[in-house]
Amino acid sequence: MKRRDFLKKVIKAFFLTLTAFIFSASIYIYPSNIRKRRFHYIYLMDEDDLPKKGVRKIEFHYEREHRIVNSRVFVVAGNDKFTAFSPVCTHLGCLVNWDNNKKEFLCPCHGGKYNASGEVIAGPPPKPLTRLPLEIKDGKVYVGIKV
Numbered sequence: 717m718k719r720r721d722f723l724k725k726v727i728k729a730f731f732l733t734l735t736a737f738i739f740s741a742s743i744y745i746y747p748s749n750i751r752k753r754r755f756h757y758i759y760l761m762d763e764d765d766l767p768k769k770g771v772r773k774i775e776f777h778y779e780r781e782h783r784i785v786n787s788r789v790f791v792v793a794g795n796d797k798f799t800a801f802s803p804v805c806t807h808l809g810c811l812v813n814w815d816n817n818k819k820e821f822l823c824p825c826h827g828g829k830y831n832a833s834g835e836v837i838a839g840p841p842p843k844p845l846t847r848l849p850l851e852i853k854d855g856k857v858y859v860g861i862k863v
């Protein structure tokens with residue numbers, strides 16, 4: 717075997733090994749239960765109970781890894797459209813509340829404020845509130861969350 721052919725085989729083997737290592741490491745670093753997280757739709761309320769206008773906090777629960785998880789979502793009504801927001805502040809994860817007098821979502825931790833569209837209007841949050849998908853099917857309203 718010529719020296720050049722030998723070097724080609726060594727380089728090829730090196731890159732194959734490197735590729736296998738990176739693939740294995742990515743599976744370890746990015747576990748399957750995170751990779752496979754998709755939206756699951758959880759029943760919120762009957763369609764008739766959707767707010768006609770304004771913002772409504774809706775509490776719900778679901779099962780995750782054999783535990784009951786209590787959660788909440790804000791549903792904002794406007795022009796026959798409904799938007800659901802996660803209550804989790806995008807700064808450090810505190811739960812925001814809706815102030816109906818000021819028409820703002822307020823974060824109790826560091827003074828973050830969001831308008832009814834979920835956009836940041838004051839404080840340290842780096843991005844808007846997370847929108848969650850809503851689905852209305854057969855008169856029932858479901859919110860999509862990653863379980």
Ligand code: FES
Pocket residue numbers: 805806807808809810823824825826827828839840841
């Ligand atoms: S966690 Fe909401 S402003 Fe800091």
